[in-house]
Amino acid sequence: xxxxxxxxxxxxxxxxxxxxxxxxxxxxxxxxxxxxxxxxxxxxxxxxxxxxxxxxxxxxxxxxxxxxxxxxxxxxxxxxxxxxxxxxxxxxxxxxxxxxxxxxxxxxxxxxxxxxxxxxxxxxxxxxxxxxxxxxxxxxxxxxxxxxxxxxxxxxxxxxxxxxxxxxxxxxxxxxxxxxxxxxxxxxxxxxxxxxxxxxxxxxxxxxxxxxxxxxxxxxxxxxxxxxxxxxxxxxxxxxxxxxxxxxxxxxxxxxxxxxxxxxxxxxxxxxxxxxxxxxxxxxxxxxxxxxxxxxxxxxxxxxxxxxxxxxxxxxxxxxxxxxxxxxxxxxxxxxxxxxxxxxxxxxxxxxxxxxxxxxxxxxxxxxxxxxxxxxxxxxxxxxxxxxxxxxxxxxxxxxxxxxxxxxxxxxxxxxxxxxxxxxxxxxxxxxxxxxxxxxxxxxx
Amino acid sequence: xxxxxxxxxxxxxxxxxxxxxxxxxxxxxxxxxxxxxxxxxxxxxxxxxxxxxxxxxxxxxxxxxxxxxxxxxxxxxxxxxxxxxxxxxxxxxxxxxxxxxxxxxxxxxxxxxxxxxxxxxxxxxxxxxxxxxxxxxxxxxxxxxxxxxxxxxxxxxxxxxxxxxxxxxxxxxxxxxxxxxxxxxxxxxxxxxxxxxxxxxxxxxxxxxxxxxxxxxxxxxxxxxxxxxxxxxxxxxxxxxxxxxxxxxxxxxxxxxxxxxxxxxxxxxxxxxxxxxxxxxxxxxxxxxxxxxxxxxxxxxxxxxxxxxxxxxxxxxxxxxxxxxxxxxxxxxxxxxxxxxxxxxxxxxxxxxxxxxxxxxxxxxxxxxxxxxxxxxxxxxxxxxxxxxxxxxxxxxxxxxxxxxxxxxxxxxxxxxxxxxxxxxxxxxxxxxxxxxxxxxxxxx
Numbered sequence: 001x002x003x004x005x006x007x008x009x010x011x012x013x014x015x016x017x018x019x020x021x022x023x024x025x026x027x028x029x030x031x032x033x034x035x036x037x038x039x040x041x042x043x044x045x046x047x048x049x050x051x052x053x054x055x056x057x058x059x060x061x062x063x064x065x066x067x068x069x070x071x072x073x074x075x076x077x078x079x080x081x082x083x084x085x086x087x088x089x090x091x092x093x094x095x096x097x098x099x100x101x102x103x104x105x106x107x108x109x110x111x112x113x114x115x116x117x118x119x120x121x122x123x124x125x126x127x128x129x130x131x132x133x134x135x136x137x138x139x140x141x142x143x144x145x146x147x148x149x150x151x152x153x154x155x156x157x158x159x160x161x162x163x164x165x166x167x168x169x170x171x172x173x174x175x176x177x178x179x180x181x182x183x184x185x186x187x188x189x190x191x192x193x194x195x196x197x198x199x200x201x202x203x204x205x206x207x208x209x210x211x212x213x214x215x216x217x218x219x220x221x222x223x224x225x226x227x228x229x230x231x232x233x234x235x236x237x238x239x240x241x242x243x244x245x246x247x248x249x250x251x252x253x254x255x256x257x258x259x260x261x262x263x264x265x266x267x268x269x270x271x272x273x274x275x276x277x278x279x280x281x282x283x284x285x286x287x288x289x290x291x292x293x294x295x296x297x298x299x300x301x302x303x304x305x306x307x308x309x310x311x312x313x314x315x316x317x318x319x320x321x322x323x324x325x326x327x328x329x330x331x332x333x334x335x336x337x338x339x340x341x342x343x344x345x346x347x348x349x350x351x352x353x354x355x356x357x358x359x360x361x362x363x364x365x366x367x368x369x370x371x372x373x374x375x376x377x378x379x380x381x382x383x384x385x386x387x388x389x390x391x392x393x394x395x396x397x398x399x400x401x402x403x404x405x406x407x408x409x410x411x412x413x414x415x416x417x418x419x420x421x422x423x424x425x426x427x428x429x430x431x432x433x434x435x436x437x438x439x440x441x442x443x444x445x
Numbered sequence: 446x447x448x449x450x451x452x453x454x455x456x457x458x459x460x461x462x463x464x465x466x467x468x469x470x471x472x473x474x475x476x477x478x479x480x481x482x483x484x485x486x487x488x489x490x491x492x493x494x495x496x497x498x499x500x501x502x503x504x505x506x507x508x509x510x511x512x513x514x515x516x517x518x519x520x521x522x523x524x525x526x527x528x529x530x531x532x533x534x535x536x537x538x539x540x541x542x543x544x545x546x547x548x549x550x551x552x553x554x555x556x557x558x559x560x561x562x563x564x565x566x567x568x569x570x571x572x573x574x575x576x577x578x579x580x581x582x583x584x585x586x587x588x589x590x591x592x593x594x595x596x597x598x599x600x601x602x603x604x605x606x607x608x609x610x611x612x613x614x615x616x617x618x619x620x621x622x623x624x625x626x627x628x629x630x631x632x633x634x635x636x637x638x639x640x641x642x643x644x645x646x647x648x649x650x651x652x653x654x655x656x657x658x659x660x661x662x663x664x665x666x667x668x669x670x671x672x673x674x675x676x677x678x679x680x681x682x683x684x685x686x687x688x689x690x691x692x693x694x695x696x697x698x699x700x701x702x703x704x705x706x707x708x709x710x711x712x713x714x715x716x717x718x719x720x721x722x723x724x725x726x727x728x729x730x731x732x733x734x735x736x737x738x739x740x741x742x743x744x745x746x747x748x749x750x751x752x753x754x755x756x757x758x759x760x761x762x763x764x765x766x767x768x769x770x771x772x773x774x775x776x777x778x779x780x781x782x783x784x785x786x787x788x789x790x791x792x793x794x795x796x797x798x799x800x801x802x803x804x805x806x807x808x809x810x811x812x813x814x815x816x817x818x819x820x821x822x823x824x825x826x827x828x829x830x831x832x833x834x835x836x837x838x839x840x841x842x843x844x845x846x847x848x849x850x851x852x853x854x855x856x857x858x859x860x861x862x863x864x865x866x867x868x869x870x871x872x873x874x875x876x877x878x879x880x881x882x883x884x885x886x887x888x889x890x
Contacts, residue, residue: 413546
């Protein structure tokens with residue numbers, strides 16, 4: 001039985017208990033959210049038997065972030081990918097996707113599943129492509145077999161672009177960047193060549209049966225997501241979204257857990273509408289968005305332009321934010337890029353939690369601000385999202401341990417530190433200050 | 446005569462012409478905006494006689510960004526500050542503030558004004574403090590003299606915390622971080638010690654007379670801006686804002702140009718309200734905000750958490766965004782930090798321009814996206830906000846010149862490049878594709 005099936009029967013599973021404790025929410029609330037399909041707990045039974053710590057993804061829970069890792073044909077191997085997994089989990093990724101498309105795919109995936117305490121996601125079509133000399137030779141059964149193969153390895157959720165239909169393709173022809181999803185474009189090519197419907201759509205229930213067996217969660221891909229601002233919120237995107245809504249219900253009917261993937265590249269003013277529309281069309285299934293980038297001219301800094309979009313998306317209801325690293329559009333990220341991407345997205349997700357007033361969301365901010373006011377530098381570093389980086393930057397100018405309790409830093413120096421001045425000011429009693437203000441006002445009349 | 450005075454008389458000055466050309470707006474519109482106080486052109490006559498290129502700051506114009514540079518008692522000198530100015534202008538800062546508080550203040554300021562094509566701002570109280578052994582010995586005349594001294598040097602706009610009143614101070618006593626503005630906290634201390642009202646408030650019209658002579662633009666400081674999420678949008682902040690609204694009218698009555706400074710640290714969900722309230726209370730005077738940071742736990746990455754807030758602020762009407770560097774709260778930024786801060790804020794300002802549909806705002810994005818689709822790597826780099834960084838990242842894995850027209854990058858490798866696949870797909874005529882889709886749909890029935 002899957003988490004959703006057990007939730008629907010009224011059961012609170014150990015995984016739901018774990019998630020509840022983590023989220024500071026009642027176990028029954030978690031159960032009800034899972035039953036309603038508004039929350040998923042991607043936990044493949046195989047991975048659960050190893051060292052997976054269940055993660056709840058849904059609007060009632062804290063906003064989550066995913067880090068994509070994986071090699072490409074051009075660069076990286078299992079050792080490097082394990083380094084990236086460590087970096088991702090260390091800095092706070094809530095799930096990790098292995099998007100390997102190069103050599104040693106099986107070995108990399110097994111290494112990651114075995115090592116990872118967070119859910120692992122994949123895009124099975126990548127390995128199907130890798131296995132074939134010519135992708136167009138793919139048979140629908142190849143996809144089913146691959147999903148089963150990866151499910152057996154313990155993959156917790158899978159991106160499958162089942163909603164890209166042949167009738168949507170002509171809607172992308174006038175786009176600036178066409179179809180930018182790798183899975184989406186491969187399937188489009190296959191459909192046109194074979195003059196057939198998307199095999200993931202026609203074999204959807206068969207796929208559900210495999211997913212059910214292992215409780216693999218669907219992450220239904222948005223193969224037609226916009227790849228630039230100009231293509232955002234167009235007919236192609238929303239035609240596919242309608243199909244994703246249909247597939248959500250079909251997966252739920254099979255007691256499968258479902259997330260829906262979203263864009264991509266979207267101007268800021270269109271993001272709230274995009275979130276609301278997905279929630280409505282997909283019946284509240286958790287929305288898992290890639291950024292979105294809010295401008296297209298920031299290569300080298302796309303983690304920042306997309307963190308802006310991600311924060312707004314999270315504020316308006318997205319449940320998980322797929323990170324973007326500084327290398328996006330330029331090359332394969334290394335462990336250093338993973339760190340930058342994860343922290344940018346921890347910021348976005350946390351900003352969304354604060355804005356949505358999720359339970360306890362602001363506690364750590366308040367603690368850090370108190371430490372700041374009290375000149376407790378070590379405590380400030382500890383409470384930071386990246387303590388090593390904070391300490392390193394502080395120590396560039398004032399490395400000596402004695403400055404860790406100094407009443408200033410190199411930004412303003414001792415004479416100009418407003419925090420120090422406040423401390424002096426607060427020596428006056430509040431009543432005395434109020435009286436003083438009245439007498440000054442009186443004198444001014 | 447000042448720009449606002451001439452605009453009110455119906456004159457289109459050469460500076461307004463220059464701004465109009467830059468903004469793709471009509472000169473008469475610029476004049477009307479300046480006359481109404483909704484736009485400022487900070488252009489000290491002394492700096493204008495050198496090599497200032499006039500900059501329009503206001504809601505009708507593109508969103509601007511400011512870079513703070515300047516030394517502190519702990520570190521930096523004139524040479525280093527000139528490097529920072531170069532970095533700031535090179536990467537696209539629209540104005541630069543010299544916040545020096547250490548040695549050689551006059552020399553640094555003159556060097557920067559002489560070298561800078563963008564408006565230079567200062568916070569005159571810093572030098573007053575620097576000149577005195579004990580700040581509490583300051584006389585109101587010291588402030589007037591300093592403003593005149595810096596105006597003579599050619600400073601284009603000045604931050605003066607004239608709106609922090611003695612009756613506001615008790616409102617900050619229960620804050621977590623009290624008063625975080627350096628100028629604000631110094632003035633608070635002075636008022637309490639001397640049992641007198643803020644001298645910048647009591648001598649406001651005298652200051653206006655000096656500003657008028659050189660056409661120095663007011664940047665009325667928000668001395669009581671919140672220094673953490675918990676203190677945001679509180680009574681102290683809004684009490685001061687009301688005074689800023691009063692001072693705006695008093696400055697306009699003296700034919701002075703005025704901007705209003707804003708927070709600071711604000712949760713995302715409170716930012717639109719903050720922007721709308723300032724516009725209303727300050728009668729449409731341009732709002733110049735510092736970030737705001739949307740979380741407090743990102744030391745080392747505050748350029749990112751504040752760029753999120755800045756983008757939203759810009760979308761909702763802020764006219765200029767004061768950058769924050771990765772060193773914020775930790776130490777004095779160097780030229781490397783200036784680059785990171787400026788680019789993060791170019792992203793925020795551009796995202797706001799796109800979201801507000803400002804004329805031509807998305808053109809460069811569309812150009813870059815076309816270059817991306819066409820695998821024109823060099824053109825992509827050229828159109829990027831930081832071409833050097835984009836090229837450098839791409840070249841980490843594929844440095845050879847031949848890859849500058851390659852139909853893939855190291856992120857996906859050749860087999861998985863969606864852009865390449867689209868190119869293949871588009872060989873089918875659109876009508877043929879539509880027919881194909883119909884026949885597949887027909888067969889499915």
